[in-house]
Amino acid sequence: EVQLVESGGGLVKPGGSLRLSCAASGFTFSNAWMSWVRQAPGKGLEWVGRIKSKTDGGTTDYAAPVKGRFTISRDDSKNTLYLQMNSLKTEDTAVYYCTTEVLYLRYGMDVWGQGTTVTVSS
């Protein structure tokens, strides 16, 4: 079964850090382009960033609100995607989803995790 499972969410103070993980199974993770998408309470979906497969260069791209504060990385040996979040702000409060970006689906986001909740509050 194709599956993504996020973990690592929680309550953190403004200015703090948190690392989210996304464990993948059921597909060849090393070939996958992976993204993080977030959703603030009661709001719409917001793309956070993406990492390509190492075969395709392993490069990352980020949304403007998180650039310089968030870092996406991957460990293909552990089939795991990470989101390191530093200098957190209250506006980073959201459910964070990891998802696949599939080339043959015109980069549609096919598989999604269940989400992990990050709350930034003093």
Place this chain on the structure above:
Amino acid sequence: DIQMTQSPSSLSASVGDRVTITCRASQSISSYLNWYQQKPGKAPKLLIYAASSLQSGVPSRFSGSGSGTDFTLTISSLQPEDFATYYCQQSYSTPRGFGQGTKLEIK
């Protein structure tokens, strides 16, 4: 950055109705347009990719059309399980952008 604008932001309809949601990109994105359905408390689900291709397992009452800057999602005959929020998303360039969502409610 490419901006995605959906309309309407909310819509009331009845079971059996035909419904159309529109999405406009701020510049041409060819057919790099995807549609997602999200139900409360759940992750989004990919419905349509490449503007008009139905994702595997998605009922045929869902269809998409358009290219360039203007796109539509149509549900031909609403079913009770279709009441949800729908998002368009461009995959032409980064940053990937989502529309603001269309909440489809029961009339």
